[in-house]
Amino acid sequence: MDPFYAAVSLYRKRNFVQCARVCTDILQENGQHQAAWILKVRAVTQRVAFDDTEVLENLAEATSAENRWTKTAPSGTSTVASIKTAKQDKTTASNTRPPTQSRPFSGVVRLNHSGLGGTHDISNSQGTAKSRAQTGRLLSRLGTASLSTEAESFINVARINLAQYAALSQLAKPLFEYLYFVQGDVKSALELANQAQQSLSLLQSCSKDEKNHYWKCAIARCLVRLGLVRQIVQTTSEWHIEMNTTDGVLLIAKSYLIIDQPMAALEVYKKGLEKFPKDTVILSGIARIYEDLQKSEDSVSTYKEILKYDCSNTEAVACIAAYFFYTGQPEWALVLYRRLLQMGIHNAEVFCNIALCCLKTQQFDMVIPCMENALNLAVKDDLLAMIWYNAGHIGLAMGDLQLAELCWKLTRRINAHHCEACNNLAVLALLEGRIQEGNALLLASLSLCEDLAEAKFNLEQLMNQDNGPTECLI
Amino acid sequence: MLTLVNVTELNLSVFPGQITICKFKENVDTGITSSYVGATSANKVFVRHTNPVQQDQIQYLNIDQRITTLCNHPVHHSAVVMGTASHLLVYDIAENRTIMSKEIENGVGAVVIGSFDEAGEINVIIGGNCFLQCLNMEGNERYWNVMSDQVSALALFDFDGDGHNHLIAGTDDGNLRLFKNGRMTSEIKETDAVTYLTALTDHCFGYALANGTVGVYHKRNRLWRVKSKNHIVALASYDVDNDGHPELICGWSHGRFDARHWQTGEVVFKGKLDSQHSIVALLVDDWLQMGHAQLIVCSQLGQVWSYLPSDLESTSLDRIKDEYATQAEEEAIRMLLIRKQNLLAELEHIRQSGPSTEIADEEMHLTLTHNQNNVLLQLEGGAMINAVIVFAEGLFANGESHALHYDPPRTSAGIPLPVQRNLAVDLHVNVIFGSPNSELLKVVEIVHPLPTFSRFKSVSWPSAENLSALQFRLMARLQERIQRIGFWIAQNFIVPPELLTSDTSIELAFEVLPWRTPLRMIFRNEGSFMIESDRLDHVSELIQHLATFFNVQHLATEIEIRDDHRKQLLELMEGVRGYQAIRQRLTVDMADQVNEIRNWYNESENARLMNDTVEMKRCYAAILSGNQQLVDLQNIRDSNYSELMKRLKQINLHVQHSSNCRVGKYQTDVIQASRQAIKAEDFEQLLKLTLHGIENP
Structure with missing residues (x-):
């Protein structure tokens, strides 16, 4: 069999590593085999490519503080400000959920770096809420990481004549993706994209070609990576209207989100919806913004719309379930979580949530088995700590304070920075009259998390010496 | 006639022309609140809220670009329009949302927003480095035009009485151009850079020049002008005496402001701020919610004085009519009195000197010639010339007049005129002469036109x-x-x-x-x-x-360019392309550098937490050198940018000149086609347009 045919077949089967290997062999025999070269580039790229329109990258996250237009935006117009106000406004907190570390607001943990592998990571509300800052600068190193697994880099960027490749339209795109995803060399990728766009516009002057959109998107991608978000927003506002792909809409909306203008992003999404009606990706973008703006009703109705078009959208199911759970309809939440299980989301978070739902719906016989399942499935330490923390709540609900105390102690053992568990242990200690210990635990809890309102409140109560049964548990 | 109603401290310094008022409606039950929006020196925009938003009365917008001009939006009251050195931004403060942003390569010099010509929709007009651009609110270009210099002032108003607003643009070289439907209808030449323009009533507009001249035009004719040694820093139109006609309000650099009658230029009202305050802006807006727009005077140190007409209540049509009648009478009496005064003086003079005195009655002859480097005004006559005073608008470098004294008197005089521009002016020449043996001198005023192309x-x-x-x-x-x-x-x-x-x-x-x-x-x-x-x-x-x-009406022309100049032009245009590419690359390099520094900073924090002093030192050294590199890059970028600006201006000027070599539709066609060619970076085409124009329009 012709080795090149075999390579194409391997590529079709998504066996990229094998494909790349075969292509390398071909190229060793004949260094001028362009088709094999492209195929290898594509295979290597496909192995590590991810959908970067979905992910708010940590790099951009780090620059967003300076990219943001204003630090004090009017309430309801900024995702950053709304979290602040929610925390300050305790009067409204009775019906909205306080977003703390272990009780995230959303049903889905997004922006998670582990989601870059290709599948969208659906973790659960009570599951891992990894703080954004902790994800660190992993993404910017992603390029180098994947390179090291590749072991050999067959394209030496410094020696490539980019202008020459940019003129060849069939070579330029794979090369761009290789530079962007595999090498992580955004600077060269951007240069290539710029030159390709120029040569393209020279070729077909005046006639607007759809291919141009690819390069516009490519440039926007590179600019996001480089943190030049403002430049996208400022240079591309004219072309997102005539965008021919959803990528453009998503990219522009994303850049608006990075500079913290959710309303502008919302408008971009809505314009995109006019062009691509019923597009679930755009719809979920809208739903996420509503969620960030604390408009849970709007968010849930958008998620419901998504389910109409795509009934297996796990993000929508999980978010609606979380909404039901928090609005006092655990039965509905249970149904939805079971649906998630049926769809094959077989992980610790879902089981933990089902356990909590069972608890709320008085189906006590299912609580412990689900919890055990969750504990068996939990691999990461953080996750395990969360599940023990929730197990503590189950103990509390069943009146077994000793179980609760044990669970929370386990939580603290696994994750020493778990301030909520610390606070809860303090309350238990106070109930048993161990004032000194309780006080110390509260102070420890506050030192872990300064704005933990419950711990502050408890401490105040303790100071006032009327330590009645008013302590707050989280 | 104005009463002070409010003084507010902004506690922020304000820059000339960079302050405006935005209005917010926070919720249904509270009314509208007004906020001052202005630029700061640190590439930020401040918003001073009347009601504190999130415990902070002053909100800063981080723009990151040098702000050149600011104005409010006529429809979105909570939006602000900002022109920066490279972009035009329309930002809604209440919704924290960018409504429109557009890259303006040439930089924004002046902005005006509103509906004009027949189109009912709101448009933004941007004037900058030798160009004029009109955008709709989606950011699409409606038209583009070239100007002779940096555009420094723009205004919208109805100058021909057809019920639609039209555009006036003033430039740094003193041209006032009136546009109608994207086409220039007339051009007025002024003597210095036009700094401010404002619309008045009845097809009149007020203007101010950099040399301290202020005046009013009615359509194309100047009604009056006043020149002062102080500079005008703000111009507004506001009805001070509540007679239905707005007066022209000028703010002067020495902290005074005065209201002048739109027809005569007579000072109707004078006001003065404290000595340490200098005026930077005059606004007209009902920001105190009093039901009548206030005249707002902003000082440089951020104090805001608000004035209202004092006889606001007594407005009635009758009063206005009465005033008109009395005004006309008064005017007539005043004129007669002046005439009487003059006649009396003349009589007195004749009586004193008596009939015996010999008055030189020789004629003076004025001719214009050229000497080696100048236009020469030749005076000849039989009598001895003692002194000559020449008045001419905008002819002399400093001031409007030129005086020469001849000692001893001579029979002929040659006065060099430093003509810099092609502009027809009337020379008012006052010649003082007398006969050699007479004590008395005679003054003769001669008006002589200086032809347009005198140089x-x-x-x-x-x-x-x-x-x-x-x-x-x-x-x-x-x-x-x-x-x-x-x-x-x-x-x-x-x-x-x-x-x-x-x-x-x-x-x-x-x-x-x-x-x-x-x-x-x-x-x-x-x-x-x-x-x-x-x-x-x-x-x-x-x-x-x-x-x-x-x-x-229409004139098509052919231009031939010599080969070496043609090469020069092509080089200029190629240069622009090169500079643009470099600019892009430098931006990316800088972003990359910033990211690198950020990484080093994180590393250094890690090292600090681990008490690894050696590593820490290494990181800080890397940050320092990275920072130095950033500074260098920025310097390169700056010089690159100014070079690019220079070239873009030259190209715009070239388009301006080549289009002006045609008339009528050929002219506009060349402008539009040149714009397309510049956009597509097709310089061969641009050159072709210069040479042959549009063959088949």
Whole structure:
């Protein structure tokens, strides 16, 4: 069999590593085999490519503080400000959920770096809420990481004549993706994209070609990576209207989100919806913004719309379930979580949530088995700590304070920075009259998390010496 | 006639022309609140809320670009329109949302927003480095036009009374241009850079110049002007005496402001801020919610004074009518009194001197000629000239008059006139002379017109061996008799009349002062003419003047450019492309550098937490050198940017001149086609347009 045919077949089967290997062999025999070269580039790229329109990258996250237009935006117009106000406004907190570390607001943990592998990571509300800052600068190193697994880099960027490749339209795109995803060399990728766009516009002057959109998107991608978000927003506002792909809409909306203008992003999404009606990706973008703006009703109705078009959208199911759970309809939440299980989301978070739902719906016989399942499935330490923390709540609900105390102690053992568990242990200690210990635990809890309102409140109560049964548990 | 109603401290310094008012409606039950929005020196915009938003009365917007101009939005009251050195941004403060942003390569110099011409929708007009651009609210370009210099002031108002607003633009070289439906309808030449423009009532508009002149135009005619040694820093129109006609309010650099009657320029009201405050802006807005717009005076230190007319209640039509009647009477009496005064003075004078005194009654003769480098005003007469005073608007570098005293008196005088621009002005020459043996002197005022092209010095036609080709050669056809062309030349040039006597053709050679660039014109009897010059702007000015004089609606021309100049032009245009590419690359390099520094910073934090001093030192050293590199990159970028600006301006000027070599639809077509060519970076096409115009419009 012709080795090149075999390579194409391997590529079709998504066996990229094998494909790349075969292509390398071909190229060793004949260094001028362009088709094999492209195929290898594509295979290597496909192995590590991810959908970067979905992910708010940590790099951009780090620059967003300076990219943001204003630090004090009017309430309801900024995702950053709304979290602040929610925390300050305790009067409204009775019906909205306080977003703390272990009780995230959303049903889905997004922006998670582990989601870059290709599948969208659906973790659960009570599951891992990894703080954004902790994800660190992993993404910017992603390029180098994947390179090291590749072991050999067959394209030496410094020696490539980019202008020459940019003129060849069939070579330029794979090369761009290789530079962007595999090498992580955004600077060269951007240069290539710029030159390709120029040569393209020279070729077909005046006639607007759809291919141009690819390069516009490519440039926007590179600019996001480089943190030049403002430049996208400022240079591309004219072309997102005539965008021919959803990528453009998503990219522009994303850049608006990075500079913290959710309303502008919302408008971009809505314009995109006019062009691509019923597009679930755009719809979920809208739903996420509503969620960030604390408009849970709007968010849930958008998620419901998504389910109409795509009934297996796990993000929508999980978010609606979380909404039901928090609005006092655990039965509905249970149904939805079971649906998630049926769809094959077989992980610790879902089981933990089902356990909590069972608890709320008085189906006590299912609580412990689900919890055990969750504990068996939990691999990461953080996750395990969360599940023990929730197990503590189950103990509390069943009146077994000793179980609760044990669970929370386990939580603290696994994750020493778990301030909520610390606070809860303090309350238990106070109930048993161990004032000194309780006080110390509260102070420890506050030192872990300064704005933990419950711990502050408890401490105040303790100071006032009327330590009645008013302590707050989280 | 104005009463102070409110003084507010902003506690922020304000820059001239960079403050405006935005209005917010926070929720349904609270009313509208007004906030001052202004630029700071640190590339930020402050918003000073009347009600504190999130415990902070002052909100800062981080723009990251040098802000050149600010104004509010006529429909979205909570939005602010910002022009920066490279972008136009429309940002809604209440919704924290960018409504529109558009890259303006040439930089924004002035912005005006509103609906104008027949189109009912809101448009933004941007004036900048030799261009004028009109965008709709989606950011799409409606039209584009070239200007002769940096656009410094823009205003929208109805100057022809058709019920629609039109655009006026003022430039740094003192041109006022009126546009209608994207086409320039007329051009007025002023004497210095136009700094402010404001619309008044009844097809009038007020203007202010950098040299301290302020005045009012009614359509194309100037009603009045006043010149002061102080600078005007703000201009507004506000009805001070509540008579239904707004007065022109000028804010001066020394902290005074005055209201002048729109028709006569008479000062109606004077006001003064404290001595340490200088005015930076005048706004008219009902920001205190009093039901009547206030006149707001902003000082540099951020104090805001709000004024209202004092007799606001007594407004009635009758009162206005009465006032009109009395005004007319008063005016008549005043005129008569002045006449009486003059007559009395004359009588007194005659009585004193008596009839015996001999008064020199020789005539004075005025002629305009050229000497080596200047236009020369020659005075000749039988009497002895003691002194000469020449008044001419905008002719002399500092001031409007030029005085010469001759001691001892002489019979003839030559006064060099430093003519810098092609502008027809009237010279008011006051000659003081007397006879040698008389004590009394006589003053004669002579008005002599200075022709438009007075600085074109006529020289003899170069001999065949000296007849080198000039850079530009323009050819066109004009269906006029040669005598009429001779008449045009006689009226607008200083040319000895014997050169114009020929019936078949007129051949003239000039040197344009003060650079003495050669220029030749040949008009032939059959209707064709040719102009040769080294500078395209001279040619274009001649063509425009010729077209207005003979009322030519459309004129197509052919231009020839010598090869070396053609190469020069192409190099200029190629240079722009190169600079743009470099600019892009530098931006990316800087972003990359910033990311690198950020990484090093994180590393250093890690090292600090782990008490690894050696590593920490290494990181800080890396940050330091990275920072130095950033500074260097920024310097390179700055110089690159200014170079790019210079070239873009040259290209715009080139388009301006080449389009001005055509008239009517050929002119606008060339502008539009050039814009397309520049956008597509098709410089060959641009050059072709320069040479041949549009063949089939």
